[in-house]
Amino acid sequence: MDINKIEPIARLINEFSKLPAVGKKTAERYAYYIIRTSEENARNLATSIMDVKSKITFCEICGNYTDSSPCKICRDRSAKIICVVKEPKDAMAIEKTGEFKGQYHILHGTINPISGIGPNDIRIKELLDRISNNETEEVILATNPDVEGEATALYIAKLLKPLQIKVSRIAQGISIGSELEYADEVTLSRALHDRKEI
Amino acid sequence: MDINKIEPIARLINEFSKLPAVGKKTAERYAYYIIRTSEENARNLATSIMDVKSKITFCEICGNYTDSSPCKICRDRSAKIICVVKEPKDAMAIEKTGEFKGQYHILHGTINPISGIGPNDIRIKELLDRISNNETEEVILATNPDVEGEATALYIAKLLKPLQIKVSRIAQGISIGSELEYADEVTLSRALHDRKEI
Numbered sequence: 001m002d003i004n005k006i007e008p009i010a011r012l013i014n015e016f017s018k019l020p021a022v023g024k025k026t027a028e029r030y031a032y033y034i035i036r037t038s039e040e041n042a043r044n045l046a047t048s049i050m051d052v053k054s055k056i057t058f059c060e061i062c063g064n065y066t067d068s069s070p071c072k073i074c075r076d077r078s079a080k081i082i083c084v085v086k087e088p089k090d091a092m093a094i095e096k097t098g099e100f101k102g103q104y105h106i107l108h109g110t111i112n113p114i115s116g117i118g119p120n121d122i123r124i125k126e127l128l129d130r131i132s133n134n135e136t137e138e139v140i141l142a143t144n145p146d147v148e149g150e151a152t153a154l155y156i157a158k159l160l161k162p163l164q165i166k167v168s169r170i171a172q173g174i175s176i177g178s179e180l181e182y183a184d185e186v187t188l189s190r191a192l193h194d195r196k197e198i
Numbered sequence: 199m200d201i202n203k204i205e206p207i208a209r210l211i212n213e214f215s216k217l218p219a220v221g222k223k224t225a226e227r228y229a230y231y232i233i234r235t236s237e238e239n240a241r242n243l244a245t246s247i248m249d250v251k252s253k254i255t256f257c258e259i260c261g262n263y264t265d266s267s268p269c270k271i272c273r274d275r276s277a278k279i280i281c282v283v284k285e286p287k288d289a290m291a292i293e294k295t296g297e298f299k300g301q302y303h304i305l306h307g308t309i310n311p312i313s314g315i316g317p318n319d320i321r322i323k324e325l326l327d328r329i330s331n332n333e334t335e336e337v338i339l340a341t342n343p344d345v346e347g348e349a350t351a352l353y354i355a356k357l358l359k360p361l362q363i364k365v366s367r368i369a370q371g372i373s374i375g376s377e378l379e380y381a382d383e384v385t386l387s388r389a390l391h392d393r394k395e396i
Contacts (some may be wrong), residue, residue, distance in 0.1 A: 004349075005270070006254070006263060006264060006265050007265060008249045008250045008253045008254060008265055009250055009263065009265075011242075011246045012247060015242050015243040015246045016243070016244075016308065018231075018235075018239060018243070019228050019230070020227050020230075020231050021227070028287075028290075029219070030217050030218070030219050031250065032218075032286075032287060033217055034214075034247055034250050035219055035250060035251075035263060037216075039251055039255070041213075041216060042247050042248065042251045043251075044209075044213050045213040045214070045216070045244075045247055046244040046245070046247040046248050047205070047244070048209045048210040048212075048241055048245075049210060049240050049244045049247075050240065050241065050244050051206045051209065051233050051234055052210045052229065052233060052240075053232065053233075053237055053240045053241075055206045056204070056206060056207060056214045056233055058356075064203060065204060065233060066322070067204050067205060067206055067207075082349040084219065086214075088230075089226075091212060092226075093237065100314045104337065113356045118248070136227055159200050168297070174300060175353055
């Protein structure tokens with residue numbers, strides 16, 4: 001009784017295996033769970049999926065996911081400091097540190113000429129519009145420390161220079177708790193170069 | 199913007215994290231996928247989940263999952279040899295080898311006095327009923343090679359003895375492709391004991 005030949009199960013396995021990093025084996029395990037779990041559990045999962053699709057939109061200000069626009073952060077927090085990130089999950093990662101109390105700006109991508117993504121394809125114009133309010137004093141560029149992230153940060157920094165706003169870039173160096181021995185050379189030389197007096 | 203504080207997303211993450219071996223981090227990744235994927239993809243997943251719940255039942259003969267009872271294997275194959283397994287996924291594992299052309303019998307559990315599971319709690323009576331047809335010539339006991347699986351196999355073997363049916367147990371020994379060095383002692387001594395002349 002190859003479970004994969006029973007049509008409704010085969011279809012479910014196929015759908016599950018579209019989830020990120022889910023292979024055939026894992027999709028089968030999930031399908032088994034659905035078969036065995038209560039009717040209620042299965043229905044909750046199915047309706048949650050549809051709920052997210054129908055209720056989640058983008059915040060008209062920061063571009064993050066929200067169920068009501070503007071999002072809670074754009075409503076409740078000051079725009080004095082705006083942290084610019086590539087994707088919603090980057091904002092979530094920063095939010096989890098509990099260190100940042102300002103607003104976010106989600107670019108939804110980074111400049112990448114090879115993939116044909118230029119400055120007009122990401123939310124840079126929206127950032128400039130936001131800053132023209134005169135409330136913002138600092139913009140933190142928190143794009144990833146890779147080629148596209150660096151290029152995007154530099155591009156935005158150049159645009160913001162004439163506006164007399166403080167522009168900063170998140171620090172790059174050795175990860176906390178890691179060992180020098182295993183750091184890659186680029187990171188290590190950057191860490192040396194950006195050394196701080198103590 | 200902690201994504202976990204947006205209610206529909208928080209609920210979806212919670213539902214995803216009920217899947218086997220899915221933690222918070224993975225559930226978040228799945229939720230992000232749902233947010234970003236097409237409406238159609240999300241709907242397909244949701245409806246496949248509900249379809250499986252409404253269409254999948256147990257085969258009245260072998261007890262395996264099926265969308266029409268009796269299942270395809272019980273309809274199409276001879277009952278000359280019946281392979282007894284603990285769970286549907288065990289039947290699937292054997293089916294994948296392509297070596298077995300008989301029918302299955304799913305016990306839906308093994309005898310486990312500690313958990314209060316006795317012979318009457320698993321599908322042993324159904325197995326005896328099936329065999330009374332006089333068609334069956336051999337029963338292969340393919341429960342797991344653990345304490346409960348062994349006990350269950352022995353129990354069933356004893357019940358079948360008076361019926362003059364050939365009863366066999368799957369071979370236990372060193373896994374193909376593994377190394378002696380890493381085999382556990384119990385497996386290794388069993389492999390020595392059950393050695394075959396070549």
